Amino acid sequence: MSDRRAGDDRRNRCRLCGSPLSETTGESAVSDFCSTGCRDVAAEFGAGDGDSGTDSGDVADGGTDDTDRDGSVRTFFRVDGMHSATCEAFLEAVAEDRDGVSDAEASYVTETVRVDHDPERVSTDALEDALSTVGYTAYLREDATADDETGGTRRSREMSGLRKRRSDDMLEMRYVVGVVFGSFLLLPFLAVLYPMFLTDFTDWSALSQFDDAFTGFSGPMYMPLFLVMTAAILYLTGGPLLRGAYVSLKLRRPTTDLLAALTICSAYVYSVAVSGLGRNDLYFDLTIVVASIVMGATYYEATVKRRATDRLTDLTVSQVDTARLYASDGSTTELPVADLESGDRVLVREGERVPVDGTLAEGECAVDEAVVTGESLPVTKREGDEVVGGSVVTTDAAVVDVGERTTSSIDRLTRVVWNVQSADHGVTRRADELAAPLVPIVLAAAVVVGAGSLLFGASGMTAALAVCMTLMVASPWALGFATSYSVATSLEAALERGIVVFDETIFERLRAIDVVVFDKTGTLTTGEMSVLEADAPDDLLAAAAALEQRAAHPAAAAIATAFDGSDGRNEEGDASGSARADGGAAAAGDRAVSDFHTHATGVEGTVDGRTVLVGHPDLFRELGWTLGDGLEARLERAREAGRLPVVVGRDGTAEGVVIVGDEPREAWEETIAALDADGIDVVVLTGDDGTASETFAEHPGVDHVFAGVSPDGKTAAVRRMKGDSRVAMVGDGTNDAPALAAADLGISLGSGTALAADAADVAIVDDDLAAVERAFALARAARNRIRQNLGLAFVYNALAIPPAVLGIVNPLVTTVAVVVGTLLIVGNAERSLVGD
Numbered sequence: 039m040s041d042r043r044a045g046d047d048r049r050n051r052c053r054l055c056g057s058p059l060s061e062t063t064g065e066s067a068v069s070d071f072c073s074t075g076c077r078d079v080a081a082e083f084g085a086g087d088g089d090s091g092t093d094s095g096d097v098a099d100g101g102t103d104d105t106d107r108d109g110s111v112r113t114f115f116r117v118d119g120m121h122s123a124t125c126e127a128f129l130e131a132v133a134e135d136r137d138g139v140s141d142a143e144a145s146y147v148t149e150t151v152r153v154d155h156d157p158e159r160v161s162t163d164a165l166e167d168a169l170s171t172v173g174y175t176a177y178l179r180e181d182a183t184a185d186d187e188t189g190g191t192r193r194s195r196e197m198s199g200l201r202k203r204r205s206d207d208m209l210e211m212r213y214v215v216g217v218v219f220g221s222f223l224l225l226p227f228l229a230v231l232y233p234m235f236l237t238d239f240t241d242w243s244a245l246s247q248f249d250d251a252f253t254g255f256s257g258p259m260y261m262p263l264f265l266v267m268t269a270a271i272l273y274l275t276g277g278p279l280l281r282g283a284y285v286s287l288k289l290r291r292p293t294t295d296l297l298a299a300l301t302i303c304s305a306y307v308y309s310v311a312v313s314g315l316g317r318n319d320l321y322f323d324l325t326i327v328v329a330s331i332v333m334g335a336t337y338y339e340a341t342v343k344r345r346a347t348d349r350l351t352d353l354t355v356s357q358v359d360t361a362r363l364y365a366s367d368g369s370t371t372e373l374p375v376a377d378l379e380s381g382d383r384v385l386v387r388e389g390e391r392v393p394v395d396g397t398l399a400e401g402e403c404a405v406d407e408a409v410v411t412g413e414s415l416p417v418t419k420r421e422g423d424e425v426v427g428g429s430v431v432t433t434d435a436a437v438v439d440v441g442e443r444t445t446s447s448i449d450r451l452t453r454v455v456w457n458v459q460s461a462d463h464g465v466t467r468r469a470d471e472l473a474a475p476l477v478p479i480v481l482a483a484a485v486v487v488g489a490g491s492l493l494f495g496a497s498g499m500t501a502a503l504a505v506c507m508t509l510m511v512a513s514p515w516a517l518g519f520a521t522s523y524s525v526a527t528s529l530e531a532a533l534e535r536g537i538v539v540f541d542e543t544i545f546e547r548l549r550a551i552d553v554v555v556f557d558k559t560g561t562l563t564t565g566e567m568s569v570l571e572a573d574a575p576d577d578l579l580a581a582a583a584a585l586e587q588r589a590a591h592p593a594a595a596a597i598a599t600a601f602d603g604s605d606g607r608n609e610e611g612d613a614s615g616s617a618r619a620d621g622g623a624a625a626a627g628d629r630a631v632s633d634f635h636t637h638a639t640g641v642e643g644t645v646d647g648r649t650v651l652v653g654h655p656d657l658f659r660e661l662g663w664t665l666g667d668g669l670e671a672r673l674e675r676a677r678e679a680g681r682l683p684v685v686v687g688r689d690g691t692a693e694g695v696v697i698v699g700d701e702p703r704e705a706w707e708e709t710i711a712a713l714d715a716d717g718i719d720v721v722v723l724t725g726d727d728g729t730a731s732e733t734f735a736e737h738p739g740v741d742h743v744f745a746g747v748s749p750d751g752k753t754a755a756v757r758r759m760k761g762d763s764r765v766a767m768v769g770d771g772t773n774d775a776p777a778l779a780a781a782d783l784g785i786s787l788g789s790g791t792a793l794a795a796d797a798a799d800v801a802i803v804d805d806d807l808a809a810v811e812r813a814f815a816l817a818r819a820a821r822n823r824i825r826q827n828l829g830l831a832f833v834y835n836a837l838a839i840p841p842a843v844l845g846i847v848n849p850l851v852t853t854v855a856v857v858v859g860t861l862l863i864v865g866n867a868e869r870s871l872v873g874d
Contacts (some may be wrong), residue, residue, distance in 0.1 A: 181661050271330075273330045335519045834856055
């Protein structure tokens with residue numbers, strides 16, 4: 039029976055995105071698909087099995103987000119300290135080793151681990167303790183945000199949360215301690231040891247006083263200071279490196295952390311050994327300098343990332359933290375949304391967001407659901423209709439009966455985004471890919487040198503020292519430094535240009551992108567209503583503006599802005615609303631307005647003694663106002679062009695129409711043309727009908743336009759395209775967030791919602807569509823810079839290995855090699871990326 043029910047359930051869902059067909063009505067439902075858009079996407083890329091892979095059904099039908107049918111629970115942990123694909127694999131293995139865990143997925147990009155587990159066999163606290171190992175710190179992602187912050191993106195709130203701040207403070211403390219104490223320990227090297235070793239290369243008389251420095255000086259007298267202090271620095275500053283090396287060894291996946299650890303640890307062991315022998319060729323300085331340099335770059339990278347998230351704190355927030363509980367006597371009480379229960383009633387005033395999903399309890403109102411559905415026009419809701427949490431009430435107030443689940447679609451979309459993000463592993467850094475074959479080569483070289491020493495009659499101690507020396511000079515430790523420092527400077531360069539990059543591997547991933555998918559509403563278009571044309575008497579347009587100044591509908595704002603002049607026209611003499619006449623607002627405000635009334639689809643009132651009605655054609659029909667045949671034809675043409683016709687009339691007769699629409703953004707044509715010139719395919723996805731997308735379909739750089747696509751369909755479409763291509767998604771709305779997260783690369787615009795920014799890898803701070811193509815160009819330049827610095831990372835080895843082979847290597851030689859290699863990398867990374 040259960041199999042048959044499962045089969046019936048699949049048959050009742052869209053073959054592309056998995057949305058329930060039973061909840062889709064009207065012409066948008068097509069056979070086995072929830073919309074014409076999903077049907078068209080399936081015809082082009084294949085239908086799949088009706089599952090977008092983003093738990094879309096959970097959002098669409100109110101299914102369970104956290105509990106599966108077998109009783110397992112899905113828990114999201116934030117884990118501070120993740121910085122590579124190796125960290126992902128290690129933490130997944132740690133979680134899956136716990137009894138009762140069925141699956142674990144980690145992503146260092148979002149520092150998230152998703153765990154499916156049986157709460158009866160392993161608790162959340164036990165998992166948190168298990169994941170908090172070898173320097174990682176795990177805690178529930180729900181608890182990651184700062185207690186006193188509700189604004190901005192969740193990503194920025196997580197970055198400023200108390201736990202994250204503590205983690206960052208610890209990283210800073212490790213770095214500062216290493217530099218401060220390391221500086222003291224380097225003083226003897228600068229004052230005595232380096233000049234002494236310089237005498238090996240010159241007969242300069244000024245250095246003669248250092249010829250016998252430390253001669254006869256017993257090792258045990260100075261060894262404790264260097265040994266203990268360097269060990270403390272190695273633990274504090276080099277701790278993250280040692281942890282990364284441990285993880286890579288445990289997983290047998292060599293990384294740059296292991297290369298750096300080989301250098302600093304071999305230098306420390308060599309120095310301890312020779313100090314015990316009374317020798318003065320100490321390499322404690324190499325341990326201190328390399329650990330400080332590599333961790334300094336890591337700290338710099340983390341600082342730039344924090345600054346990047348700080349740029350997004352002013353983005354629109356779609357979630358609602360409080361609700362207004364509505365009592366039977368009409369009184370209201372404000373309380374946290376988390377305290378709402380099924381059956382409660384909440385009051386949502388005009389202009390406010392609905393806190394949770396539910397049904398309209400009474401009356402009518404207009405609701406803007408673009409945040410979830412992507413539709414650019416508000417819809418009318420009547421008693422008994424479902425209301426989506428996160429949507430905005432644009433006319434009148436709404437009394438909403440809370441549904442069975444006291445969450446909103448925004449909350450569930452957030453869980454969907456987390457699901458996708460945690461399952462999408464970060465890209466292995468190019469430097470770690472290089473480290474994989476280099477580690478065995480370095481170790482093999484050390485073994486050969488040690489074995490050769492023994493064969494030529496050297497003692498065991500001499501052979502061991504030769505092994506340590508080989509590891510010191512042959513391990514390319516600078517690969518990790520070159521990557522972190524190059525990434526940090528590239529992120530900063532992007533930030534200076536208003537491009538916020540969240541994932542450092544963007545500079546590697548973007549080179550493979552061959553398809554860019556654009557959402558239409560709010561991305562290719564402004565997302566704001568404006569008056570495109572008008573055909574009505576000037577005084578009537580001014581009267582309509584006076585009424586619409588009191589309404590909250592987006593179209594009302596457009597009309598009020600366009601016709602607030604005394605003659606109903608702007609400075610150019612047209613009705614486009616692109617500019618307002620000087621003093622027009624005052625003129626419109628001087629008009630006497632009385633008996634104002636808001637309808638679900640329009641407004642009505644008395645202006646200068648005459649009854650004026652502004653709104654949808656259906657409103658005129660309902661009230662018995664006259665609509666002429668010529669006007670009906672004009673309305674139909676506007677609708678076919680994807681525009682919103684607003685009728686204006688006086689005293690029972692419609693006298694004209696105002697055409698309102700969502701205009702394309704500036705530079706959209708140039709942006710698409712530039713991407714097309716780079717050999718990148720362009721696809722447009724929109725929830726609007728095809729007529730609203732004709733402008734974009736006609737552009738020669740656009741390969742496909744899919745109209746009428748549901749939000750779940752967008753995610754499914756991205757996944758289908760990923761089967762044959764590397765896909766970037768550009769969007770701005772909350773409904774775009776799952777698709778942004780599912781794409782190989784997500785880009786959100788500055789006008790976008792907080793959830794869209796959280797789901798994206800790149801956020802454009804301003805509403806500058808041209809910045810999308812600039813981001814591609816900048817990332818390509820940054821990728822080239824990283825490659826250059828990876829080559830420069832071997833300068834240290836090129837300078838240190840020849841003296842070691844000749845038997846003339848000493849601490850001064852290795853220090854000079856470190857300084858030269860580091861300065862070359864820093865100098866190259868600091869060059870402007872412009873023109874690369």
